[in-house]
Amino acid sequence: MIEISGGTYEAPAMSGVVTKPQKASSATHEAYFLEFAEMVRGLVTAPLMVTGGFRTAAGMDAVLRSGALDIIGLARLLAIDPEAPAALLRGQDSQQRVRPMKTGITKIDRMGIMEISWYAQQLKRIANGGNPRPHESASFALVRALVSSGWGTFRTRRLRS
Ligand SMILES: Cc1cc2nc3c(=O)[nH]c(=O)nc-3n(C[C@H](O)[C@H](O)[C@H](O)COP(=O)(O)O)c2cc1C
Incomplete structure (x- = not known):
């Protein structure tokens, strides 16, 4: 299995520093690294996982149905709602929202x-x-x-x- 996610501690992708907006034709606007996954898909046979930006059951379903990847990874949502996967598997979105962390400094x-x-x-x-x-x-x-x-x-x- 290959996981596509991340960024670095110097430029974390989830802070928006190293990501660019997904193309409009992407199956969902939720995933940060979907275009990478689509490229990798053609090069390897290993199952693909993407972590980054997934929030809603509908968005995750759409990507899995598109066949672009096999496994959805969740990071920040799990840190504020450890029960989120159970709700998502029932087709329900988490009540919690991943939001930008700004101090104002x-x-x-x-x-x-x-x-x-x-x-x-x-x-x-x-x-x-x-x-x-x-x-x-x-x-x-x-x-x-x-x-x-x-x-x-x-x-x-x-x-x-
Ligand atoms: C506390 C924390 C630690 C993380 N550590 C790493 C890491 O060591 N390596 C890495 O590639 N990404 C790391 N990430 C980034 C996540 O793997 C993930 O790509 C990012 O949070 C976007 O996914 P999300 O939208 O589901 O949060 C970390 C994220 C958080 C919140």
Whole structure:
């Protein structure tokens, strides 16, 4: 299986830094990397998975039906709604919305790293047996990251969360 997703910590794709809008003819506007998957499809026989931008049951269904890929990957939605896959498999959309994480501090927002830090903090809550807090502000998460890791949070190549 080949998964197409990502970006890097320096330019996370989900912050919009390295992605371009999908062509209008794409089966869905949800997927960030669908055009890559369509290209790869013709080159390999391995099952293909795309992670990036999928939000609705209808959008995921449309892409799977198009045959462009075999497996849907979810990242941020799972961090705020771990039950989302069960609902999606029933054809229902998650009640939670993946939203851009902005602190209002231009320098930090341009780096795109609050996105990772905010969602990583949610994952940490789940890992510790708690529940995510989907409505928590990016500024609050920034302060928490600074208190726990200091400015080093924003200097390391891999973020500490
Ligand atoms: C907390 C967090 C950590 C991530 N770590 C990686 C990573 O190590 N490597 C990678 O290629 N993508 C990483 N991503 C990007 C995701 O794999 C995915 O491409 C991106 O979030 C878009 O998918 P989504 O729209 O379902 O969130 C990470 C995303 C989040 C939120």
